[in-house]
Amino acid sequence: MTWQCFSGPKYCTQPRPRIGAACTAADVSCAIGPPGECGQTVIECQKGIWNLSNAECPVSTAKAKREISYIDPNEGDRLHDELMSVRLARYRYKAGDDAPHLGFIIEDMPPGSAAVLPSRDRVDLYGYVSMTVASLQKQQKELDALRTQMTALEKENAAMKRKLSAPR
Known part of the structure; x- marks a missing residue:
């Protein structure tokens, strides 16, 4: 048993x-x-x-990979730009289920896209999600920079208000 x-x-x-x-x-x-x-x-x-x-499941352990290199900011920017240009479509499959789906069309993706398998007949979901992570990381850096700038402007604005409201 x-x-x-x-x-x-x-x-x-x-x-x-x-x-x-x-x-x-x-x-x-x-x-x-x-x-x-x-x-x-x-x-x-x-x-x-x-x-x-x-x-x-995709295998993501370093033990199963070789030639590991991390993307630089320029590559992250390129992945972000590619992800932002993805045209989403609603569609139904000709064969299989008849349910409506949402996604991209492989033929609309640029050659070498991380979101498409090299055969260009299937989506590489792990690559697509990784593109999304790169895009989120870029957007977070932009948000952090904007917050820093906003804080500095708020301080500058408060100092100007104090200066203008001070008796002469």
Whole structure:
């Protein structure tokens, strides 16, 4: 007897269904990877098409990476500018679910965008979120500078008021 805290779907039979291929068994799913902290990579038959329903967590430990270098302020500015130029669209998928979605269109993104996988057929959500972090960091620096400037102007204004209201 073994205890398990996760009871996901069974593994797909081999050869496993191809994502995007037609299927007929509605709401059938199978696992293509082991369970993990982010869930399990599962494909499902949704409205006649095999779809990927859950992807694994991005790996972000230095132990799994090489050639690590941190972005400089100029790169942060570039990422901020790119993120600010993203055109958001509302859309429905041609195949799969019929729900309305909000997001960007890969063809609208510049070549080499961190938000798009090199194949340019899928979104790199980790890259997109990292662009957002770079943008937030830039905006925070701007806010801090504006607060410092506002504090200095408030002090200058108060000094002028005292000077003007002092008896002559």
